[in-house]
Amino acid sequence: MKKYAVGVDIGGTNTDVGLVDTEGNIVCRGSIPTTRYTTFEPYIADLVALTLQLKAELEQSHQEEAVLTGFGIGAPNANFNTGCVVDAPNLPFKGVLDFNKEIGKHLALPVVLDNDANAAAYGEYIYGGAKGKRHFIVFTLGTGVGSGIVVDGRIVHGITGAAGELGHVTLIPKGRTCGCGRRGCLEAYASARGIVRTYLDLRRGSTQGESMLASLPDGDISCQAVGDAARLGDPLALQTWAMTAEWLGMAMANAVAFSSPEAIFLTGGPSRVGDPLMAPLRRAFESHLLFCYRSTCTISPSSLPSGDAAVLGAASLVQHGSGGGLNLRD
């Protein structure tokens, strides 16, 4: 008999499920297309069915009983305090989604739900580069910009359960319109879409000659392409990442003035561009820090494998989150 946590990473396109052993290995995994469902109940029924199928496969291949210890779920707009997702813009199900209740109709297992960025922070703490650190922040860059904040060994949830939305601090007053309806949010600058927008703005105003992406129409420019071009030395693409670094560095320095973490981790697609972002980011960050914080906080990419991080983070919610509460100390 061996114990496994079910790690569920709910994305707008796919929902990834993995069974994770107590050492942090994803021993089997599967996926269902989130977009295929228009209502919540059949989605959960299939999620549970997939989980039981994975469990059965595992038992067959290992010739040993597998005990599931609970569901850890990372989801956009998830609220840890209520255990619900409410009106997530990127999920097809509207209204209040009570995962605990809905999964409970099928299986009697603990369900721990948290924001996907908080799950990423758990994962980093339990299995990644934040092991043993008591003050750190994980920024997740992707379609949006999220953050999971750990203060004194504990995830910050706040009175609403929705703390840690550093993608929506106002970075540039009256700046770019953000998807949230407000203006100047970090997300409008440092998300994949924001980065593409920066590139297009630069291209329109450029006097630097051709970019290697010149033949691509605006609508075909992706953040990935801007990253690839930068790694090949394209000046316009490099400038795009330098500007992103300046904005992100300023936002991170502001976050340090709040909680004075010892480390900041970056996850998500845009963070994997490497040097074109990380080198100017570290410089911008240090230059924006108040004197008392200089050289006290490192910036690193997440040390978790990119395909596994979200599932591991979700699983860690259960393995280390139930029982003694969500205190990461013990």
Add this chain to the structure above:
Amino acid sequence: MKKYAVGVDIGGTNTDVGLVDTEGNIVCRGSIPTTRYTTFEPYIADLVALTLQLKAELEQSHQEEAVLTGFGIGAPNANFNTGCVVDAPNLPFKGVLDFNKEIGKHLALPVVLDNDANAAAYGEYIYGGAKGKRHFIVFTLGTGVGSGIVVDGRIVHGITGAAGELGHVTLIPKGRTCGCGRRGCLEAYASARGIVRTYLDLRRGSTQGESMLASLPDGDISCQAVGDAARLGDPLALQTWAMTAEWLGMAMANAVAFSSPEAIFLTGGPSRVGDPLMAPLRRAFESHLLFCYRSTCTISPSSLPSGDAAVLGAASLVQHGSGGGLNLRD
């Protein structure tokens, strides 16, 4: 026999000392002029002498032995982790000031030192409007702008011990020069000096006709005067506070995106102007909040008497800070 904590509020001009009973009454108090001293040792010797004199007076008037439980000290640039003040710009003593060690030469009493804004947050929690609240922030407006942040019932100190410098988040990129050498900090807009600067900027560009402070030369305009004029309906002064409210409201909304507190408290001179600040501040704050935080966090002036708040805050460091650590939960 009755127990008292020594609350010490160290300001650039005066150092106020009060003996505080376990119910939060300042039963006697005194003061020494900080500016009179150029070196640390005689300053501490006089601070200790004043404390013992207050104790003696108290014992004589109450005809009962007074037991001092410890020194709680709130000071600018104080570091809770190290117990030291280092190179405080507004104190006459330079270098590393080790209060514990220096007081220890005279008295064997516990010494708990923290940033003055953190002391204000403790005071608000133990004796003021934050009683029973687990997530709140205190902003101190004065010569500078400070903050004490409580997350999940605990003051946030961070890895450096210097967390919670929300006066030095970059609010306006490339904005006003701040005393810290950086640009666009909240402090450059919402400190007493920043507010005067806003008034003077408005006066120079004004087409609204005379302000009731028109006869005062620039150098004689104080924050207090701008507050008095606003309360009398002066349009330029009211506009000054409305702009201050807009900046402060934006900074507070950003802080909410970090820790999602249930309450924000304001202390310090500028916060006592009342409606000219508080009414537009509440509006600006709500308008800048991300949707999920709307109507979840109140803004109030500190409920502690303005003359007592700093000493009570300092005393509360000892009364509730020693022994079980600085956990405010228990």
